[in-house]
Amino acid sequence: MTSVRRKWEPIVTRPLLLASLLGAVLAAPAAFAQTSVPFTLDWRFEGPAAPYFLAIDNGYFEAEGLDVEISPGQGSLDAIPKVATGAFPIGFADMASVIKFIDQNPDAPVTAIMMMYDVPAFAVVGRRSLGVETPADLEGRVLGAPPPDGAWAQFPVFAAEQGLDMDAITVEPVGFPTREPMLAEGQVAAVTGFSFTSSLSTMRLGVPEDDIVVMLMADYGVDLYGNAIIVNTDWAAENPELVTGFLRAVAQGVRDAAADPEAGVAAIAARNPALDSELEVARLNMALRDNILTDWVMENGIGGIDEERFASSLEQIAMTYEFTNEPDASRYFTSEYLPTDGSLMME
Structure with missing residues (x-):
């Protein structure tokens, strides 16, 4: 019986095998399809933007299924309405300005999801x-x-x-x-x-x-947070895994920029040959030292916030800004999209 079964086995399975291989070939493009994600900065392509370009060049965004295109901004307030209107799904903006924008536009689909400048610049x-x-x-x-x-x-x-x-x-x-x-x-x-x-x-x-x-x-005496990655909440709700993947790739980009600032600036210079690379390496090192890789971040990982400090920052904002609505910390920042696999740790 064994020899009979072996004799007929190729006749039965060969078509199935061919069909399976054909299906795999046809499915391959879908498996490697990349989702286009435009990302707007707050400012020009300067040294502190190196982590994002390294995340592109070193394949971290691609590994997360993302095709990221980075656009420059025109100031700390510039990215917020761009993301709120859906022109860009993800952006980079000043946290205090995000808070005021949401207070004035409570239904705007935007919030912060990853704190990049633990100490504001x-x-x-x-x-x-x-x-x-x-x-x-x-x-x-x-x-x-x-x-x-x-x-x-x-x-x-x-x-x-x-x-x-x-x-x-x-x-x-x-x-x-x-x-x-x-x-x-x-x-x-x-x-x-x-x-x-x-x-x-x-x-x-x-x-x-x-x-x-x-x-x-x-x-x-200013106890505020600095710039954060913000997201259009409608887009994030539809693409939670992509959002988390984006943040994971950025964290890896930060590690690479800290390990080799010159390579980080070279990634920017590839897009702007007129860049003063020496100046931008100095700028990147200042940002890493003073704003990004703080003691708190080195202990707790990049991206999160200290709730007590965040509450204090809201009180400071209220010193010179009259809130239209009762301040709600959970409306301004959420950690739900931050990776939980240890990839945010900087050591």
Whole structure:
């Protein structure tokens, strides 16, 4: 009976085998299909954006089934309406600005899902030669501030914590392209901006490093969080695994950028040959050191928040902003899409 069964076995299974192989071949494209995910930054392609480009170049997004295209932004507030309207499913934005936007637009389908800057890069950057070394020196001088700037949005909290008289500070609305040139030319004594953007961009314009003072707002009583990855909640609800995969890939990109900042900047330079790579490596290192890989992140992993601190940050925002609705921390940030497989740990 055994020999008979073997004799007839090829006659029965050969068509089934061929059908199975054919099915596998036809299914192969679907198995490797990538979902297109446009991602908007808050600003230009600079050093701190290296983790996202490394996640592309090193195949981390692809491994998660994602085809990610990165677009530059025009300021900390720029990405929020883009994501809320669905123009981009995922973006990068200032957390405090996200909170205010949701308060003013409670039905907007947007929320933060991964904290990238555990310490915000909000800073006041001034020049010693123009009389600015401490927060109190801003009184009686001209401060350049782009209206859409996230640092400017938090300046009232900084001023309140330092007991500054806002009426004694002349605020000059400036554009992002003219902010650092105006500081370099002495038209303003200080500017609001991200620490690693305004300081290094001013040095690039010829201002000596020892003439530049960087007052990181977090060192002067501001207990806010910085920039976070935000998502369109309608899209996230339909694609939860893709969202988690996106965050996992970003975390790997952060690890790679920390391990080799030069390679991270090279990934950006491949998209912008005119990039000043040396400057951007310095900018990336500043962001990693001061904002991203903080002690809290090294202990707890990247992406999450400390609930107590987050509650404190809401209280600080309320110092200078009148909430339309009762603040609800769960509406502004959710950890439900963060990977739970240990991939957020930075060591």
